Amino acid sequence: MSGSLAHITQPEAAPPRTGVRRWLSVLLALFLLAGSLALNAPAAHAGSLGVGYDIGNGFLGAYNTDVDGRQAYCADLDADSPFAQTYGPETITSLDSLSRQQLAELNYVLDRWGQSGDPNTTAAVALFVWSITSAGTYNSHGMSGDIYYVGRAPASERGTILANLDMMRQNAAVYAVTDPSLSLSLDMADQYAGTLTVETHPAGLTGTATLSDAIFADGSPARTIGAGTHPITGTPADGVPSYRVGASMNIAAAGYGAALDLYTTPGAQRLIAAVAGSSTGLSARVESPVIELDFQPEITTQVASRYVAEGEAFVDGLTVSVSKGTWIHLHGNPIEVTATGTLYGPFDEQPTEADTPPAGAPVTGTETMTLTGAGSYTSPGTIVAPESGFYTWVWSIDKTAHGENAKYLTDSFTDRFGRVTETSVVPFQPEAVSEADQRLAVPGDALTDTITVSSSNGAWLKKDGAHIPVVFEGTAYQVPGTLPPAQSADIDPNAVPLGTVTITADGPGIYTSPPVIAPTGGFVTWVWEVKKSSQPEWVRDYLASDWQDDYGITVETTSVRWPVTVTSLMREYNVHPGGRAFDVITVTGFPANHGDFTGDGYWGADAMNCITRSTARSRRMRNSPMISTSLAHLCWRSLRRGEEWGVQARVHG
Missing domain, CATH: 2.60.40.2550 (Immunoglobulin-like)
Structure with missing residues (x-):
């Protein structure tokens, strides 16, 4: 709308009358309003032929709306082409007397194939639309409307177009739905394992599902899925005592539903297209009840x-x-x-x-x-x-x-x-208590020792059911001098080792050593020890420490008799009954301090018995009837295990 206001000449000295001024103001306001409406009116867009065929029998295919760049299709066979100003789109949910299912099938086909660049596809879409929106005109030519209107395409393409049309009708009948839907449900079998169930209408819809505090089986929190049951695993934040699993899903359900986008051209054909995708999305969200946690x-x-x-x-x-x-x-x-x-x-x-x-x-x-x-x-x-x-x-x-x-x-x-x-x-501590098997011996005798072994700090340990073997080493020492040894933790540095023997003890018990030969008179004492370094390597860790008993323990000591020698010189006279006989007896081999040892509580003193001339006459010696001696006296030691008359002597025994 447009207009102009004629100029009215008035005398300069005379202002306009009040009524005239009021009329001019109204007229000016109307003029300004008309200009404003003209400025704000939408830009005019004319439709034009799109992808299709025009061989002189009429156009068959899609139109360019020139409004939003989409292709749309003629809904009115009897109307003029929409080459004038075109408006839209407007989303509608009813069109003439079409059913909601017919609207849904149109929406489905227009979405799937309406924007094709293939004329054989757009031609089939046009036939599909006309057969529904203008069914009366479409089938008014005494033959199938499909056959009649496909004649607008080249003969060589008609078979392909009709095949496409048949395919579209079959798919629309199966997949087109009036009310697409999406629903979600969560089912947690325990605190972590569960399933997300997706239900869609139609069943083939897919979209992106996103989980909160959970992941899908592939380890991702979001993935594209469709209808069905999908395993999930809850992933609550560390340390929380409870949580919820959430799920949301969005599906771009373009082409589904009983709705269309409508373009209009005054006095011409109406054009229709599928509803634009941005307005057809489905969404749903679900959240589980509170899940109490434990660990x-x-x-x-x-x-x-x-x-x-x-x-x-x-x-x-x-x-x-x-x-x-x-x-x-x-x-x-x-x-x-x-x-x-x-x-x-x-x-x-x-x-x-x-x-x-x-x-x-x-x-x-x-x-x-x-x-x-x-x-x-x-x-x-x-x-x-x-x-x-x-x-x-x-x-x-x-x-x-x-x-x-x-x-x-x-x-x-x-x-x-x-x-x-x-x-x-x-570790256990193996120890031994020993006792010499020979208290008294003579040079050349074999000396042995018997040891009683045990653990001093508890059990003798086992491995694989058997006692751990321990090697004991025993050394026989010749005690220096003639006196019994004094017990000491240290071995007398002057003691002479006569021999070292070993006993392998396979557990607590009593063991007898191999022999050591006594070489000469005096005292022989045993010293026993356990050295970790002498054990098999696997045994060493089981032993607490090295061990050694004392030197000079009385019961571990043997007294070896001194080799005393007795010689005699007989002087005989003509002896008649009652006469005198003289003999000189020489006893050698006594230690220098024989007779000085007074005993130590275990070994007895060297008690002396003397034979005088008077007593000699009254005592009989072995193998001698009666003797007299020129010695002032003859002394001998009483043997511990019974006396023998004679000149044998044992010192400190």
């Missing part, structure tokens, strides 16, 4: 030292992990979990691994630790090794002992009994 702490341990000396502390290194869930936090702080470690032992060998300790298993002590998360911990070390043996840890968590926080623990926990990595060994 399962577990403990594995490694003793700080495989071998622990008697009197030292047992220390265990704990590795705490979570086999289910994550360590729950409340009010920003981790839940405290109490773990109890029970140290079983002593056992004389490595106990057999089992789920539970054997009935009656000895307990050395217990310790507790407060756990505040996965990681490494060290036991307090309050239990001290009391004696030799194998000691094994068992750590446990009692759910019922955690009060209100018990609900956050999945279950109680106990690790296995008798694990080698959880076992420490307190």
Whole structure:
């Protein structure tokens, strides 16, 4: 609308009358309003022929709307071509007397094939549209409208066009729906495993589903899926006591639904196209109920030292992990979990691994630790090794002992009994008590010693069911001088080793040594020892330390008789009955201090018995009827095991 206002000449001196001024103001306002409407009117767009055929019998195909760049199709066979100003699009949900299903089928076909650049496809779309929107005219020519109007295309293309038309009708009948829909549901089988069920109408719709606090089976939180049941796994944030799983999905359902986009040209054909995709999307969202969480702490341990000396502390290194869930936090702080470690032992060998300790298993002590998360911990070390043996840890968590926080623990926990990595060994100390088998001997005799071996600090340990063998070394020493040895922790540096023998003890018991020969008179004493360096390498760690008994222990000492020599010189006269006979007896081999030893409480003193001339006459010597001696006196020592009359002598025996 446009207009102009004629100029009216008025005398200069005379202003316009009031009525005239009012009329001019109204007229000016109308003029300005008309100009404004003209300026704000939409730009005019004329339709034009698009992809299709025009061989002189009329156009068959798509029109360019020139409004939004899309192709649209004629809905009115009897109307003029839309080459004038075209308006739109406007989304409509009804058109003439068409059913909602017909609208849905038009929408479906126009969306799938309406924007094609192939004239055989756009020609088939045009035929599909006319057969529904202008069915009366389409079938008014005494033949099938398909056959009649396909004649607007070249004969060589008509078969292809009709085949395309048949395919479109079949697909529309199956897939076109009046009311597309999308629904989601979540089903959690437990705290983590669940499924997302997608239902769509039609069933073939697909779109992007996005999970919150969960992932799909491929590990991603978002993926393109369609209708069906899809496994998911909850992924709550670490430490939370509860969470929800959420799912949302969007489907661009272009071409579905009983709606069309309509373009209009006054006095000409109406054009239709599928509803633009941005306005046809489907979306849905679902969230699970609150899922309460718990977690399962577990403990594995490694003793700080495989071998622990008697009197030292047992220390265990704990590795705490979570086999289910994550360590729950409340009010920003981790839940405290109490773990109890029970140290079983002593056992004389490595106990057999089992789920539970054997009935009656000895307990050395217990310790507790407060756990505040996965990681490494060290036991307090309050239990001290009391004696030799194998000691094994068992750590446990009692759910019922955690009060209100018990609900956050999945279950109680106990690790296995008798694990080698959880076992420490307190080495044993082998020792021996010995006694010489010969208290008295003469030079050249074989001397042996009997030892009784045992462990002085507890059990003699075993390996694979057998006692650990220990090599004992025994050395026989010739004591210097003539007196018995004094007991000492140190060996007399002047003592002469006569020989060293070994005994392999296969456990506690009594063992007899191989012999050592006594070379001369005096005292011979045994010293026994255990040296770790002399043991097989695998045995050494099981032994506490080296050991040696004292030198000069009385019961480990043998007295070897001195080799005394007796010679005589007989002087005979004519002896008649009652006459005198004289003999000179010489006794040699006595030590210089014979007769000075007064005894030490174990070895007796050298008590002297003397024969005078008077007593000699009254005593009979072996193989001698009656003797007289020129010695002032003859002395001998009383033998411990009965006296023999004669001049044999044993010193300090």
